[in-house]
Amino acid sequence: VAGLQEQRICFLGLGLISGSLAMALRDSGWSGERVAWGPREPSLKRGLELGVIDRYSLELEQAVKDADMVVVGAPPVATGELLSTLLPQLPAHTVVTDLASIKGWVIEQVQAEHPGFVPGHPIAGSENSGVAAASADLFRGREVILTPLDYTDAQATERVRQLWLQVGARVSLMTVTEHDTALAASSHMPHMAAYALTKALAKHELQPMQHGGGALRDMTRIAGSDPLMWRDIVLTNREAVLQAMGQFRAEIESLEALIAAGEGPALETYFAQCRQQRRAHDEVLNPLAPKAMKDPDNSKTGESE
Amino acid sequence: VAGLQEQRICFLGLGLISGSLAMALRDSGWSGERVAWGPREPSLKRGLELGVIDRYSLELEQAVKDADMVVVGAPPVATGELLSTLLPQLPAHTVVTDLASIKGWVIEQVQAEHPGFVPGHPIAGSENSGVAAASADLFRGREVILTPLDYTDAQATERVRQLWLQVGARVSLMTVTEHDTALAASSHMPHMAAYALTKALAKHELQPMQHGGGALRDMTRIAGSDPLMWRDIVLTNREAVLQAMGQFRAEIESLEALIAAGEGPALETYFAQCRQQRRAHDEVLNPLAPKAMKDPDNSKTGESE
Numbered sequence: 001v002a003g004l005q006e007q008r009i010c011f012l013g014l015g016l017i018s019g020s021l022a023m024a025l026r027d028s029g030w031s032g033e034r035v036a037w038g039p040r041e042p043s044l045k046r047g048l049e050l051g052v053i054d055r056y057s058l059e060l061e062q063a064v065k066d067a068d069m070v071v072v073g074a075p076p077v078a079t080g081e082l083l084s085t086l087l088p089q090l091p092a093h094t095v096v097t098d099l100a101s102i103k104g105w106v107i108e109q110v111q112a113e114h115p116g117f118v119p120g121h122p123i124a125g126s127e128n129s130g131v132a133a134a135s136a137d138l139f140r141g142r143e144v145i146l147t148p149l150d151y152t153d154a155q156a157t158e159r160v161r162q163l164w165l166q167v168g169a170r171v172s173l174m175t176v177t178e179h180d181t182a183l184a185a186s187s188h189m190p191h192m193a194a195y196a197l198t199k200a201l202a203k204h205e206l207q208p209m210q211h212g213g214g215a216l217r218d219m220t221r222i223a224g225s226d227p228l229m230w231r232d233i234v235l236t237n238r239e240a241v242l243q244a245m246g247q248f249r250a251e252i253e254s255l256e257a258l259i260a261a262g263e264g265p266a267l268e269t270y271f272a273q274c275r276q277q278r279r280a281h282d283e284v285l286n287p288l289a290p291k292a293m294k295d296p297d298n299s300k301t302g303e304s305e
Numbered sequence: 306v307a308g309l310q311e312q313r314i315c316f317l318g319l320g321l322i323s324g325s326l327a328m329a330l331r332d333s334g335w336s337g338e339r340v341a342w343g344p345r346e347p348s349l350k351r352g353l354e355l356g357v358i359d360r361y362s363l364e365l366e367q368a369v370k371d372a373d374m375v376v377v378g379a380p381p382v383a384t385g386e387l388l389s390t391l392l393p394q395l396p397a398h399t400v401v402t403d404l405a406s407i408k409g410w411v412i413e414q415v416q417a418e419h420p421g422f423v424p425g426h427p428i429a430g431s432e433n434s435g436v437a438a439a440s441a442d443l444f445r446g447r448e449v450i451l452t453p454l455d456y457t458d459a460q461a462t463e464r465v466r467q468l469w470l471q472v473g474a475r476v477s478l479m480t481v482t483e484h485d486t487a488l489a490a491s492s493h494m495p496h497m498a499a500y501a502l503t504k505a506l507a508k509h510e511l512q513p514m515q516h517g518g519g520a521l522r523d524m525t526r527i528a529g530s531d532p533l534m535w536r537d538i539v540l541t542n543r544e545a546v547l548q549a550m551g552q553f554r555a556e557i558e559s560l561e562a563l564i565a566a567g568e569g570p571a572l573e574t575y576f577a578q579c580r581q582q583r584r585a586h587d588e589v590l591n592p593l594a595p596k597a598m599k600d601p602d603n604s605k606t607g608e609s610e
Contacts (some may be wrong), residue, residue, distance in 0.1 A: 006467035070447035088478075108543060123518035125582075134318035142518060156411045161388035185506055192564075193498055197580040201490055204552070206483060208491035209586045215448055218523035219495040227576035234564050234572065245561050247509070249554060251501035256550050259539050265549075267539065272486040274503040278528045281514045285522035302481035 004030055004088055006095075007256040010067035011036040012060070012082055014047045016126055016305035017099050018073025019134030020051045024240035027136045037063030047131045064090065069159065071222075072098040076232040080109030088112040094246055095156045097163070100231075101183065102175045103147045115153040119159040121145045121179065122169060124185070127224035140168035141287025147176045184240035191222050192241070195230075198223040226289065309335055309471040311400075311464065315372035316341040316367070317387055319352045321431055322404050323378025324439030327357045329472035332441045342368035369395065374464065377403040381537040393417040400461045402468070406488065406534075408452045408481045410541035419543030419583045420458040423465040426450045426484065427474060429494070432529035439514035446592025450488075452481045489545035493538055494553055497529050497546070500535075503528040 009025070011018045022034045036056040038044050043095055044056040046273045057063040072079050079100040087096065093117040100106050100130050101107055103119045110117065124142040126133060144164040144224070148157045161171045174182070178233045198220045209216065234241045282289075309416045314330070327339045329394045341361040343349050362368040369375055375395070377384050384405040392401065402425040405411050412424055413546055429447040449469040453462045459536035464475045469503075476598060479487070503525045506514045514521065539546045563572050 008514050013396075050311045079356050088408050123516060125518060139504070143516060145516065161479070173517075182509075182511040182513040182516050185509050185511070186517045186521050189505075190502060190521055190562050193502060193557070194520075194524065195576055195579045196560055197498060197553060198386055198497060199575065200494075200552045200556045202408060202578070202582045204487075204549075206487040206490070208487040209582065210589055211428060211448060211450065211487050211573070212476075212491045212590050214430060214585065214590075215527045216491050216495055217498075218526050218582050219499065220586075221523050221592070222520045223576075223579040225576070225580070227573045227580060229351065231569055231573040235567060235569060238564055238567070241316050242561060242564055243495050244505070245557060245564075246503060247505045249561075251489050251556050252497070252550060252557070256547060256554075259543055259547055259550075262543070264536050264540060266533045268495050268536040269502065271500055271528075273507070274426075274500045274528040275530070275532060277507045277514065278525050281517065281525075284515055285517050285519075 004032075004162045005066040006032055006163070008035060009069045009071060009124065009163075010064050011053065012037045012038070012063070012070060012072045012086075013074040013078070014043050014053065014056075014131045015073055016122070016129055016131070016133050017122065017138070017268045019047055019052045020124075020136065020138035021071065021073075021099075021122075021147070021167060023050075023134050023136040024139060026051065028165055028166050028168075032068075035063055035067065043131050050131065050134070052094055052131055052134055061088070061089075064094075067094060067165065069095045069097070071163075072096065072100075074100070074214060075226070075229045076100045076102050076106055076236050083117070084109045087114040087117060090114065090116070095159050097146075097160045101187065101233050102237040103178055107147075107149065107176060111147075113151040115151055115234045116156045118152055118157050119147045119176070120160060120164075121147075121183070122164070124169075125225075127222050129226050129238060137288070139164065142169050142248075144171050145174050145179055146156060146171060149176075149178050159247045160270050180237050181240050184237055185244040185247070186272045188237060188241045189244035190224060191230055192234065192245055193248060194220055194223040236302035237271070309337075309467045311336045311337055311373040311468070311469065313340060314360065314374045314376060315369050315470075317368070317375060318378045318379040318383070318579065319343045319348050319358065319361075319436045320378055321374060321434055322429070322443070324357045324403075325443035326353055326357075326376065326378075326472060327352070327441050328441040329444060330342075331356065333471050333473075335396035335471055337373075338370055340372065349363050355436065355439070357436055357439055360547055362584075365391070366394075369399075372399060374400045374402070374468065377405075379403045379405070380531070380534045381411055381541050382405050383517075385411045386421070389414045389416060390591070392419040392422060395419065395421070395445070397421060400464050402451075402465045406538050407485055407518075407542040409485045410453075412481060417578065418454075418456040420456055421461045422454065423457055424452045424454070424464050424481070425453065425465060426452075426471075426488070427469070430530075432527050434531050442593070444469065447474050448589075449474045449485050450479050450594065451476060452479055452484050454481075455534050482565050485542050488546050489542055490549040493542060493546045494549035496530060496535055498553060499525055499528040508608065533543070556581050
């Protein structure tokens with residue numbers, strides 16, 4: 001397969017992520033048809049008005065009819081439910097992928113071993129929700145992880161890979177367990193840290209969030225994320241999330257111990273190692289940013305918040 | 306006093322923060338002279354080349370001579386040392402302020418009760434260091450906290466307030482203890498969270514930072530901050546930082562308990578309260594951002610990292 005060959009792609013659930021994908025496909029020059037279905041008409045209507053999709057249907061069966069590819073865009077629990085209903089009904093040549101942040105639990109909900117099912121997860125998002133917040137740039141330079149199953153047809157995986165390449169993403173393949181373990185640490189646990197930080201500040205008598213700057217802006221941004229989505233994610237990836245949170249908490253405790261003991265050199269080393277680690281991943285984490293200006297001559301003044 | 310009346314402002318230490326202030330003053334239309342002193346010539350030379358300052362001197366006494374106002378821009382420990390040397394030597398009419406992230410410890414280093422000393426702290430920064438990373442926009446819409454002392458002249462406080470208004474900042478007055486307690490929670494502890502998060506991921510066998518997206522980018526950005534600066538900050542504001550870290554850790558533990566017990570409704574409520582808290586502070590935390598697009602019709606799809 002060279003390039004994206006699908007003629008019609010159907011989006012089940014039209015929100016930030018699926019809407020951004022539909023918008024990015026349009027802007028990529030792909031000329032197929034984008035059909036959407038969703039539980040609530042206002043979002044679909046909005047997507048149509050914004051040119052995110054070409055048409056929509058309120059009937060699931062109608063929407064997926066003659067689609068070459070179906071993209072399920074919903075929170076994990078709803079994704080599992082939709083896939084378990086849908087996959088037994090679809091012809092074998094239809095390719096189906098999803099966007100859910102956890103893979104293991106979602107895949108467990110699926111009984112039918114549909115050869116076109118390619119579980120997927122784009123590592124991109126925003127704290128805003130809804131199709132109105134969709135952005136055609138959302139996936140540029142970002143990783144999309146696919147976790148094909150034993151019964152997944154290699155051609156189906158290739159077709160989903162082409163979908164994501166079309167919108168500027170990088171595609172990686174992983175096992176389901178690798179995905180859920182790595183993402184518990186790289187995404188799910190950091191979201192819990194942002195929520196816990198926000199909560200601690202909300203309870204503080206001095207209302208310190210009123211005195212926040214860019215550091216706090218960034219450290220709490222994702223605490224604005226969708227509550228239902230994140231409830232689903234942490235409950236369906238519970239063990240891995242708890243393990244990652246425990247590892248994080250151990251690091252907090254070890255920093256507390258160093259600070260309490262006044263261990264200046266050890267703290268400086270700890271912070272310097274983190275800076276190096278962060279800088280080594282700057283391109284992965286920030287693929288669209290211009291290269292940062294750095295002045296190695298001057299490390300004595302810097303972040304002073 | 307109407308507007309910034311100083312004719313000559315001297316910057317002791319030329320880095321990201323002081324350099325941004327000097328640059329913002331230039332761009333604001335203020336026509337006074339900007340003189341700098343620093344321990345290392347390359348930064349001063351760079352500042353001169355970039356037009357951040359008008360001239361520099363490598364001799365402290367020479368640099369501050371005839372300055373109407375002196376701005377000390379250095380990490381907390383160096384700030385305390387500089388102020389304790391400098392204040393006894395300066396005439397009473399010279400106004401002196403600093404930019405350090407903690408106030409109590411710095412003020413304790415100062416023996417002379419100079420009536421022109423107005424401790425200050427702009428709540429703005431960047432993970433990058435050095436004058437080359439300076440930005441004239443850094444303070445626009447940001448809070449600057451001043452903590453005038455018993456012996457501080459009210460006119461001096463007013464003159465420092467005018468300095469910051471000139472570059473588009475908002476100025477608040479606080480007691481030293483309020484400042485150090487609030488900032489421990491709003492800035493110092495969040496930096497420790499970013500370092501701990503980065504360290505936990507660095508130790509993880511799957512190297513999850515390679516699979517990070519925008520969420521992880523933001524949650525670890527400040528782990529790139531200057532190690533020496535942050536060693537100083539947490540050691541000189543130790544008690545307040547440890548208290549804030551303990552409060553944060555308690556929230557992490559309570560989230561862990563809710564997740565372990567599968568408390569779906571309680572988790573959803575917790576996350577929703579955090580989202581509300583974060584959104585209520587969006588303008589404070591993000592003063593220059595365009596208003597976010599929100600689609601209340603669709604909360605079922607959102608951040609899917």
